[in-house]
Amino acid sequence: MSNYIRQIKKNVWKWENENGLFSVKKYPTVEHAEKIRIIHQKLQQIDKSFVLPVLESAQEDFIIQPWFKGTHPVDYGTKMDRLEVFSLLEQLHDTNKSINWDNQNLLQPFDLYAKWQNRSLKMKEISYFVEFYLGEKKTRMLLHLGDIALKNMQLFNKQDNTILHGDVVHHNFLSNEKAYKIIDFDLAVIGPKEMEEILWMHRVLPAINYDIFLLISEFPMLEKVASKHKEALMYPNELYREWLYAYALPMERKQKFIDQLIPYTNKALTEWPKLCYNLSRL
Template sequence: MKHKNGGDDLITNRLLNILKKSVPFKVNEIKQIRKHVYFVKTDHKPYILKGYSSLQRLYLQEAFTESLKAEGFHHSYSYYRILETPIYFNQKYFGWIEYIEPHRDRFSYQSSSDRKEGIRLLNRFHRTTKRLAKSYEMMLPRINLYEKWYERSSRFQKHIPLLRHYLKDQMINELMEWSKISLEGLKNENLNFGNDDLQPVILHGDVAHHNYLKSKSGNLYLIDFDLISIGNEGSDLLQYANRIFPFINWSMHELSKYEHINKYLNNRAFLLALMYPTDIFREWTRIIKDKTYQSPEKILPVMELTVDQFHLRRQLIKDLKNVVK
């Protein structure tokens, strides 16, 4: 819940005026954190105000976080129903979220202790949502990792003429080869991660570092459930592995030290999925879609992600090929 300056001041001021006229307490200040998300300071207490594209999406988030708390998972925020009818502004329906004051030391995958605490919290989340999955199966989509990654590969391939201005042909060809091996293998394995296959969970869907919040008191919270879906816990654990790989030198030996992930390292489908260069494809597709690839500030992190540890990633792929052949 990090504050940022900027944003559309006019829109922020209009929203502030609406709040002052609508809520039953004094609103002192409003700051935009990111698009459609605001920090609201009141004489009552601070809140996070977040906009959703539909009432259904807002109500789903309210219900889901309430269900988590009811099942004993208290490591997240709560929603408050301040008004009987949510505020509708700028084509968004706004929900009021508990403000959790952050610790001065943010959660980071660079920290070994944070990485290990993060996987333990994710496992606790899965144990809880396993009990909730049946109740939400008609409201949430089932994850289809193959389809998602196939489309991502297709978009990356479509942009190869542009990518050649930044990446060597050999690197592009290797990335496409890894993608092909992974997707063909996953299709043959029918995405069977094996463990708990008959007991789906509600997946978080985006275990990026910014969706972990370390509070001022030192407690760790899991936040932002916009991408929840139904599926095998292995999908979240796979994403977690991909997030921490750059900080453990793309080492399978180091990855095996992480509880809850290590039980999947004998699973062929999971190992094939680890070969897929999801982070590289995702970030290049994003900056090309946003047309920000000509900005040094935007292109540099993506170049570093792709190039700086490529030799380590290549060795990982080589090791994985030997295991799954």
């Protein structure tokens, strides 16, 4: 077998040697890599096949895993992928029945409200940048949506904490048509599972034209979460994150990204009143 290594991202490589095909990821600190290693070890101890094993490495700031062959990121616009990914998240969250994640001294507590407060403040700081592309009226609406949602958000019950993946973007779930796996626990934290369910709904809604009733018809267990945390679902989290990301991009990449972000934003702002109205009916 050939022996080669190819860089995939700045800190990720695809490595083939006599033993097979592997992904190799370098972490900024040994402590960060150790966090990932322990999470995988604990999940594998309770036989959770939705994660890939972590292999031993002489370099402690590297994580080496078998390459998941023939895979592609999931598509939240596809019902099967939505069903499978939500099942994976349920399995992950249910591990608190076997693992007391609170007592591991491994994961930081997650405060969604504080994170969103900070994100709203950052959006206001770059409002001049957003206004240049969206105009004053749409920018003002975008900021107002965040303020109203934060003002009325219900608190989350933190009595039943579990591990949260921390980044439920579609490309952190891989499928090869036979199996689905969760990857990249870099941002894993602890908190109530409802927080991650809210964040997952935020990720999925743009892919289904913001149809909250469709989502609830597929996942009836989410109706209670959506009903209790309507304001959290009204917070324009995806839009804020994307505009903050656009602002931070280097000039040579900024315009191409913004050319895609403007229609995405216009679509969201058009659908938002209907989404809010439908949430009010729950």
